[in-house]
């Protein structure tokens with residue numbers, strides 16, 4: 374979390390190997406990504422990082438199943454039996470069974486974001502980066518999407534890093550990091566939306 378311009382997107386892009394750091398080192402698991410070349414970074418993003426964006430970023434010409442299977446398609450392979458079983462489970466858990474042959478424009482915003490989450494989880498990435506994943510959703514649908522993400526963290530042990538402006542969204546996280554002027558300035562464990570709002574207001578007042 375952090376005010377506009379505090380460096381949230383920059384940090385996320387660096388964590389994903391989309392931008393390079395001017396100094397310091399970045400590790401994803403046991404891989405120092407700041408030492409990788411462009412080709413290696415492309416493979417790392419494809420195989421070890423999942424993305425969920427505010428704008429869903431689904432491929433409009435592919436149906437739901439095609440979108441969920443896209444990371445495998447890009448990797449030039451079919452899901453193996455374990456991965457296919459995982460995709461089936463995800464489709465059921467996310468309530469997408471009836472929608473598999475639908476295109477994104479035939480779905481509600483909440484359903485589209487569920488497809489994006491299924492796609493991000495399908496490859497069991499080391500890390501899912503979620504940039505304002507509820508930014509385009511009404512608050513009730515947003516809560517449902519957050520519940521899905523936190524269930525993925527709990528049930529699959531999936532690591533998720535989320536950028537958000539919304540204290541309610543942040544209250545779903547186990548750890549909350551606050552940025553100001555490109556630096557980490559506060560860090561908390563699980564907190565209520567009220568506690569998070571108070572910290573944000575305090576940071577705003579100190580500016």
Ligand SMILES: Nc1ncnc2c1ncn2[C@@H]1O[C@H](COP(=O)(O)OP(=O)(O)OP(=O)(O)O)[C@@H](O)[C@H]1O
Pocket residue numbers: 375376377378379380381382383384554555556
């Ligand atoms: N650690 C850093 N050191 C130097 N410059 C930084 C750092 N982090 C971010 N910046 C610069 O600060 C500016 C704003 O950063 P960024 O777009 O990441 O902010 P943001 O928090 O994502 O804002 P918004 O909420 O508006 O999307 C950019 O020009 C970026 O290059």
